[in-house]
Amino acid sequence: MLSKNSVREFVEYVWDQTYNDDVRWNNFEEVSLRLNSPDMVSLWVFNNIVYKSEKENEYAPARIIFERGYDDCDGFAMFQSYCLKKNGYNAWNVCIGIFHPNGHNVCGYILNGKYYVLDNYGVKKGPFSSWEELGDYYIKGASIWLLDPFEVTKITTDSTHPSVVALHWQKIRN
Numbered sequence: 001m002l003s004k005n006s007v008r009e010f011v012e013y014v015w016d017q018t019y020n021d022d023v024r025w026n027n028f029e030e031v032s033l034r035l036n037s038p039d040m041v042s043l044w045v046f047n048n049i050v051y052k053s054e055k056e057n058e059y060a061p062a063r064i065i066f067e068r069g070y071d072d073c074d075g076f077a078m079f080q081s082y083c084l085k086k087n088g089y090n091a092w093n094v095c096i097g098i099f100h101p102n103g104h105n106v107c108g109y110i111l112n113g114k115y116y117v118l119d120n121y122g123v124k125k126g127p128f129s130s131w132e133e134l135g136d137y138y139i140k141g142a143s144i145w146l147l148d149p150f151e152v153t154k155i156t157t158d159s160t161h162p163s164v165v166a167l168h169w170q171k172i173r174n
Helices: 004-018 030-034 038-048 062-068 071-087 131-138
Strands: 089-094 104-111 115-116 124-128 144-147 169-173
Touching: 030 062, 030 071, 038 071, 038 104, 038 115, 062 071, 071 089, 071 104, 071 115, 089 131, 104 131, 115 131, 124 131, 131 144, 131 169
Parallel strands: none
Antiparallel strands: 089 104, 089 144, 104 115, 115 124, 144 169
């Protein structure tokens, strides 16, 4: 029986052997369907998305994150949650501390009644027992809002119309 680490090592080996020569990895629809588990999303994001701060608070669709290959925490969360949700997971862009100076976005998903995170670069965290426990891991007592990644269909900022605030957020804790 293979251990969890040996399975990941095997996937990484196969990935390295096939990734560079396969043009399907350049197609957003194909890639978002292939990234059909938290481990696959984590591995792909780690190797393909770079963290880059934004001048303005911006939420971009997963396709744009894929095409440009960089974003900040909300972009990582958007792309990861999009791929998981597209493949049947209960996944969300989780905004923690929206007005807190250290506010953060992560991809949150529920699996077998437990809450998990894919953070920047696909770093996996959890399990947590609730959205509140997940949020407290980052900023104790901070607000927690969920955003469906399929809601963001164009680049949305604080100054666009509609603005980031006008997106359909689901409040977990204010």
